Amino acid sequence: MSELAADGIPVTVSLRVLKLSRQPYYRWRHQQVTQAELTEAYRANALLDAHVDDPEYGYRFLLGEAAEAGEEMCQRTAWSICRDNQWFSVFGKKRGKNGKRPGPPVHDDLVKRDFSADDVNELWLTDITEHRTA
Numbered sequence: 001m002s003e004l005a006a007d008g009i010p011v012t013v014s015l016r017v018l019k020l021s022r023q024p025y026y027r028w029r030h031q032q033v034t035q036a037e038l039t040e041a042y043r044a045n046a047l048l049d050a051h052v053d054d055p056e057y058g059y060r061f062l063l064g065e066a067a068e069a070g071e072e073m074c075q076r077t078a079w080s081i082c083r084d085n086q087w088f089s090v091f092g093k094k095r096g097k098n099g100k101r102p103g104p105p106v107h108d109d110l111v112k113r114d115f116s117a118d119d120v121n122e123l124w125l126t127d128i129t130e131h132r133t134a
Contacts, residue, residue, distance in 0.1 A: 001025070011025075040081065043071045046065075046069045047059075047062050047066050048085070049065075049069065050062045050066055050069070053065070055090045056090050058089040059075070059078045059079045059082040062082065062087070063078040111123065
């Protein structure tokens, strides 16, 4: 904006073309870094220092180290900062495999996929939708 204004283009015209509001622009220009962003940066710096010292610690232990350094925060805040910056413990949890192959069928297919019956009580079937599954 300041470059366009130096070239003689009014700020109001530039804001209108860019579809930006005037008041938030001037608020941002007055204070480009908010207090909340500054606090989060200090907290992230304390967590990073603790993570570099002990990379095997998870966010709960990093929280204690940051509190000793003077940056108090709740667990959820520490978790979100660590997650956003991908600071994880070097010892991860074992995860189950999601792509498991199905095992052999539990029962033999006696119907052989032929669902027609010649007489009453000769063939009984059920619908799987009766049973709740995940």
